[in-house]
Amino acid sequence: MAAMVTAAVAVAGLAPQQAMAESHYKGTSAQADIERRLQMMEDEMRALRSELAKARSDAKVNAERMDAQQQKVEQQLAEAEEHEKEHHDLLFFRGGYAKMEHGRGYKTSSPETLLVNTEPNDNDGWYVGAGFDHQLTDDFWGLTDIASLDGEVMFEYKNFGTGTNTLVAIAQTDLGNLGRIENKITQFTLTAAPKIKFNNMGNFRPWIIPFGLGIHVISPPSSGVTVLNPGLMLGAGAEYKIWGDLWAGLDFRYHFTGDDLDIKSDSGVLKGVDTDGLTAGAYLGFGF
Numbered sequence: 377m378a379a380m381v382t383a384a385v386a387v388a389g390l391a392p393q394q395a396m397a398e399s400h401y402k403g404t405s406a407q408a409d410i411e412r413r414l415q416m417m418e419d420e421m422r423a424l425r426s427e428l429a430k431a432r433s434d435a436k437v438n439a440e441r442m443d444a445q446q447q448k449v450e451q452q453l454a455e456a457e458e459h460e461k462e463h464h465d466l467l468f469f470r471g472g473y474a475k476m477e478h479g480r481g482y483k484t485s486s487p488e489t490l491l492v493n494t495e496p497n498d499n500d501g502w503y504v505g506a507g508f509d510h511q512l513t514d515d516f517w518g519l520t521d522i523a524s525l526d527g528e529v530m531f532e533y534k535n536f537g538t539g540t541n542t543l544v545a546i547a548q549t550d551l552g553n554l555g556r557i558e559n560k561i562t563q564f565t566l567t568a569a570p571k572i573k574f575n576n577m578g579n580f581r582p583w584i585i586p587f588g589l590g591i592h593v594i595s596p597p598s599s600g601v602t603v604l605n606p607g608l609m610l611g612a613g614a615e616y617k618i619w620g621d622l623w624a625g626l627d628f629r630y631h632f633t634g635d636d637l638d639i640k641s642d643s644g645v646l647k648g649v650d651t652d653g654l655t656a657g658a659y660l661g662f663g664f
Contacts, residue, residue: 463621463663464511466526470627472657474503474534478650480561480594501561503655505532509571526571528585532655536561539596563651564593565631567609585611590631598649605651607633621663630654 479499507530514524540558569588573581588609597603608631615625633651 464514465664466509466623466661467664468507468509468623468625468659468661470503470505470507470530470532470657470659472503472655474501474536474653474655475499476501476536476651476653478652480536480539480649499536499653501534501536503532503534503657505530505565507531507567509661512570514575522574522576524573524575526573526583528569528571528588529567530569531564531566534563534565534653534655536563559596562595564595566591569609569611571611579617580614581616582614583612585609585629590633592631592633592651594649594651605633605649607631607651615659615661623661623663625659625661626657627659628654628656 476499507528509526509528512525512527515521516523516525537560538558539561567588567590569585571583571585573583575581588611590607590609592605592607593603594605595603609629610632611627611629613625613627615623618624631651631653
C-alpha cells in the first residue's frame with residue numbers, strides 16, 4: 377500500500393511538470409513562428425520600399441528626360457520659326473574693274489583688220505551687273521551646318537572703251553568710201569552657277585563658286601562675224617550684313633572661254649577674238 381501511495385504521488389508530481397514542459401514548448405514554437413512571420417513581413421516591406429524608391433527614381437529620370445525632350449522640341453520649333461522668318465535669297469547689284477586677257481584692238485592701221493584700237497590698255501575696262509542667289513539647302517543636305525548651297529543667276533555688261541572697225545569699208549560696194557566706223561568695245565555675259573557660302577562666322581559670309589556656265593556676247597563681232605561664245609566661270613568673294621537684310625560684298629571672277637570666236641583668216645590678217653578675262657569689284661545685296 378505504501379508503495380502504491382508513493383507511486384501515485386510520483387505520478388501526480390510528474391504530470392504538472394510534463395504539462396508545463398509541453399506548454400513552454402508550445403509557447404516557444406508560437407513565438408518563433410510569430411518572429412519568423414514578422415521577419416518575412418519586414419523583408420517584404422523592405423523590398424516594397426526598395427521597389428518604391430526605384431520607381432520614384434525611374435519616374436524622376438523619365439520626367440527629367442521628358443522635360444529635356446520637350447525643351448529640345450520647343451527649341452527646335454523656335455529655331456524653325458526663326459529660320460522661316462529669315463530671308464535666304466539675295467538680290468545684288470555689282471560693279472567694278474574688268475580686264476580681257478587679250479585686247480580686242482590689234483594696234484595696227486591695216487585696212488584689212490576688222491577692229492583697230494591703238495590705245496595701249498585696250499584690254500582694261502569696267503563692268504556693271506546684277507543677279508540673285510536662291511538658297512537650295514542651308515546644311516548641304518544634312519552633311520554639314522558650316523556651309524549652305526545657293527544657286528546664282530547673274531548678268532553683266534562690260535565696256536572696254538572705243539575702237540574703229542573696217543567691216544563696212546570691207547563690205548562696201550557702190551556706197552563709196554565710208555571709211556572706218558567708231559564703236560564701243562563691249563561684252564555681255566550671262567552666267568549660272570552653284571555658290572557655296574560658309575555660315576559659321578556670324579554676319580560675315582565668305583563664298584566660292586567652284587564652276588559655272590557663262591555665255592558671252594561681244595560687240596563688234598569677231599573676224600568670223602560671230603558674237604556668241606560659251607565658257608567656264610570660277611569665283612570667290614565675301615559678304616557682310618551691314619544692317620537688317622542689307623549686305624555688302626566683294627567678289628572676284630575669272631572666265632575661261634572656248635575657241636568659237638578664235639577664227640582667223642588664211643592669210644593671217646584678220647585675227648580671232650579671245651574672250652578670256654576677269655572681273656573684280658563690289659556689290660550691294662538685298663535679302664528677300
